[in-house]
Amino acid sequence: MKLYLKYLLAVSITGLLFSCTSSKPNFENVPEKELFTKADQELQKGNLRSSIAILEEMDKSYPFGPYSQQVQLNLIYAYYKSNDYPLAIASIDRFIKLNPTNSNIDWVLYLRGLSNMAQDDNQIQGWFNVNRSDRDYAYATAAFKDFNYLIASYPNSPYSYDAEKRLVFLKNRLANYQLKIAQYYTERGAYVAVVNRVARMLENYPDTNATRHGLDLMKNAYLQLGLFEEASKAEQLLQANISETPLVNEDKDFLWIF
Numbered sequence: 001m002k003l004y005l006k007y008l009l010a011v012s013i014t015g016l017l018f019s020c021t022s023s024k025p026n027f028e029n030v031p032e033k034e035l036f037t038k039a040d041q042e043l044q045k046g047n048l049r050s051s052i053a054i055l056e057e058m059d060k061s062y063p064f065g066p067y068s069q070q071v072q073l074n075l076i077y078a079y080y081k082s083n084d085y086p087l088a089i090a091s092i093d094r095f096i097k098l099n100p101t102n103s104n105i106d107w108v109l110y111l112r113g114l115s116n117m118a119q120d121d122n123q124i125q126g127w128f129n130v131n132r133s134d135r136d137y138a139y140a141t142a143a144f145k146d147f148n149y150l151i152a153s154y155p156n157s158p159y160s161y162d163a164e165k166r167l168v169f170l171k172n173r174l175a176n177y178q179l180k181i182a183q184y185y186t187e188r189g190a191y192v193a194v195v196n197r198v199a200r201m202l203e204n205y206p207d208t209n210a211t212r213h214g215l216d217l218m219k220n221a222y223l224q225l226g227l228f229e230e231a232s233k234a235e236q237l238l239q240a241n242i243s244e245t246p247l248v249n250e251d252k253d254f255l256w257i258f
Contacts, residue, residue, distance in 0.1 A: 027057045036067045043074060048082040069099055076111055085115040106150060106157035113146030113163060117170070137177045144170045175201055175210035182217050191221035202237075212241055 027035060035058050042051035055075045062068060072095050079088035092112045096105065120139035147163040147170070154160060178201045185193040198214040198221075205211050215238040222231035 027054070027061070032058065032062050032065050032067060036071065039071075039074065043078055048078050052078045052082070069095075069102060072099075073104060073108070076108065080111055080115055083118070085119050088112075088115045106154040106159055109146060109150040109154070110157075110159040110163060113143045113150065113166065116140075116143035116146060117166065120173070137174055140170055140173050140177075144174065171205050172208050172210065175205035175208040175214075178205070179210040179214050179217075182214050186217050186221065189224070191224045194218060194221040195225075206241075212238065215241065 035054055039051050039054035039058065042048075042054065052075065055071050055078065058065070058067065058071045059075060062071075065071075072091065076088055076091045076095065079085075079091060089112055092108050092115070095102070095108055099105075102108075116139045120137070120143060144167065147167050150157065150163050151160045151167075178197060182194050182197040182201070185191070185197060194217055198211070198218040201208075201211045201214045215234055219231050219234040219238065222228070222234055
């Protein structure tokens with residue numbers, strides 16, 4: 001009986017060791033073309049971890065091979081789809097540096113904007129309709145720059161249409177953040193800071209609801225400072241914006257191209 005138990009234990013340990021070692025794919029002596037085909041098949045099936053493991057090995061072992069650029073592109077996509085946005089962005093920056101004339105640069109820039117935008121979004125808060133306008137805006141700013149650069153550099157890109165829609169949403173997002181700061185200053189009587197903040201909103205986000213609300217705060221700030229002429233100008237500007245300037249629509253109905 002004891003001998004049988006020892007046998008079972010030995011078999012169990014052997015199986016465990018085998019499963020541990022077999023979990024790490026063995027790419028030795030596998031042709032590059034075969035590896036690429038397998039990685040692509042795994043990616044198409046949605047087996048992201050498996051595909052990433054093969055692609056990372058190819059990227060390391062064949063940095064100048066015939067599939068090297070496509071391997072990097074597939075890695076970017078796989079990182080993005082697996083929600084590893086920092087790694088996606090790092091891979092994007094590396095790809096642009098190594099392949100500045102690649103025909104897919106517009107797509108790569110689009111993915112960088114999407115990755116930054118995804119990091120700005122908090123899905124759990126979105127489900128519960130929590131107002132997120134006062135959270136850090138670094139990722140939103142980065143995405144705004146990415147999409148602006150894409151549109152300016154590749155106006156005829158198939159990704160520019162969706163980038164324009166995202167810019168509308170991000171413009172509202174950033175303007176609302178600046179409005180929160182202006183409101184904070186107003187509550188604390190920092191009226192010079194209010195004026196400066198709203199002036200920046202007028203420069204960067206003139207056609208948003210947040211900026212119109214900001215003009216009201218600016219007018220009040222001027223009144224509190226005893227600058228009645230400036231307050232009158234702010235009121236005139238507010239009325240002109242209400243009657244003449246169309247608002248940008250905060251649209252999140254984006255077109256997903258892939």
